[in-house]
Ligand SMILES: [Zn+2]
């Protein structure tokens with residue numbers, strides 16, 4: 588299997604003009620090293636370049652993209668909210684549709700239900716950026732800890748208990764209440 592190398596440090600964009608002129612099921616495999624996915628989204632922080640492997644296959648007049656990509660996201664710890672770096676892997680499987688016919692250059696009618704993120708533009712550039720961004724967004728782990736024994740925040744004053752006790756905890760808790768609090772602690776995760 589021939590492997591092409593995606594240019595390091597560049598966007599996940601691929602010119603598929605040649606691929607679309609080849610026979611059905613023609614394919615390209617790209618080794619992705621240090622690709623960039625610019626994210627303008629406060630809810631998602633990508634902290635490492637994208638790596639992995641992507642395969643483009645001509646399917647009829649479209650291009651099927653499959654592959655696995657990896658990077659690192661910065662997320663708040665579920666308990667203490669301190670930032671944590673979390674490795675993530677996304678599986679890509681998406682059909683991209685050209686907006687113009689590659690051989691004659693005529694515009695192609697695009698169905699209403701086709702996602703704009705999966706269009707191949709007039710210059711025959713297939714841009715994976717938005718699809719990868721969407722996949723990264725949904726692959727964010729919902730439960731992540733900065734460390735296994737993260738003590739979290741004090742529910743009264745918000746102090747980070749990993750940095751030591753706060754004044755609230757120094758107040759003696761009545762023993763009847765401490766049993767209840769222990770129970771509450773058990774059911775909270
Ligand atoms: Zn934590």
Ligand SMILES: [Zn+2]
Pocket residue numbers: 741742743744745746753754755756
């Ligand atoms: Zn406190």
